[in-house]
Amino acid sequence: MSNSNVNDLIELLSSIPNAYDQWLNDVSVKIEKINNKRLNLTARENLKICKKAVQRMKEGVSLIENDENTRYAFLLSNISMDRQSKWKNNNLTWRPFQIGFFLMNISSVANPAHPERNLLDLLWFPTGGGKTEAYLALIAFSIFYRRLINKNAAGVTAFMRYTLRLLTIQQFQRASLLI
Numbered sequence: 001m002s003n004s005n006v007n008d009l010i011e012l013l014s015s016i017p018n019a020y021d022q023w024l025n026d027v028s029v030k031i032e033k034i035n036n037k038r039l040n041l042t043a044r045e046n047l048k049i050c051k052k053a054v055q056r057m058k059e060g061v062s063l064i065e066n067d068e069n070t071r072y073a074f075l076l077s078n079i080s081m082d083r084q085s086k087w088k089n090n091n092l093t094w095r096p097f098q099i100g101f102f103l104m105n106i107s108s109v110a111n112p113a114h115p116e117r118n119l120l121d122l123l124w125f126p127t128g129g130g131k132t133e134a135y136l137a138l139i140a141f142s143i144f145y146r147r148l149i150n151k152n153a154a155g156v157t158a159f160m161r162y163t164l165r166l167l168t169i170q171q172f173q174r175a176s177l178l179i
Contacts, residue, residue, distance in 0.1 A: 001071065010065045016099055017057035024050050053104055056116070060103035063110060069148040070110050077140035081133065084178040097125075098134040102141070109142050132171060136178050143179075 001009075028047055034040040063070045082092035094102075101123060108114040123131045139158045146153040160175060162168040 001075070006065065006071070009071075010061060013061045013064065013099075013103065014058075016096060016103065017054045017061065020057070020096075020100065021051075021054045024054065053100070056105075056107065057100055057103040060106035063107050067110070069145060070106065073110075073141050073144035073148055074106070076144045077137055080140045080144075080178055081137050084136065084174060085133075087174070087177050094133075095130050097123075098130050098137070101134045102137050105138050106141065109138065110145055132174060136175065139175070140178055 024047060031040065031043040031047060034043055064074050065071070078092065085092045101121065105121065108116045108119065111117070123134055125131050143157050146157060160171060162171055
């Protein structure tokens with residue numbers, strides 16, 4: 001990938017956490033106007049959590065920019081996701097929360113000693129909201145990254161469990177297509 005293409009990719013990816021950060025700055029102005037002490041405190045605590053998410057996304061973008069294996073695994077996972085999405089006769093189109101989730105978790109997947117490795121991020125959207133694409137992309141990244149840094153890497157990369165039979169069949173098909 002040429003330096004120009006890398007710069008374009010990083011600029012595009014950076015727009016996600018930057019836009020989120022700007023929105024959070026706007027929200028922070030509104031929080032200051034909340035007169036209820038308890039609500040104000042809760043809002044500020046939630047804002048801190050959101051600001052941490054921005055930092056995690058920016059860390060992911062930085063890793064993609066500065067680490068060739070991370071960048072290559074990211075690109076390969078996007079190619080795989082695009083091919084998997086053809087099953088539904090769609091081209092891959094990321095929703096902001098999906099790419100945000102992906103970027104937030106790249107660093108902890110790539111670094112086994114990362115302090116947030118033990119953190120669990122919960123995606124809470126209704127059926128059809130795009131959760132599957134978000135976590136399948138991260139699984140694809142994990143698979144590619146493991147094999148890029150260790151050619152002999154083998155074994156299980158991820159477990160998937162569903163409680164509804166219909167979802168199990170559908171998710172198995174989508175994961176199989178991705179692999």
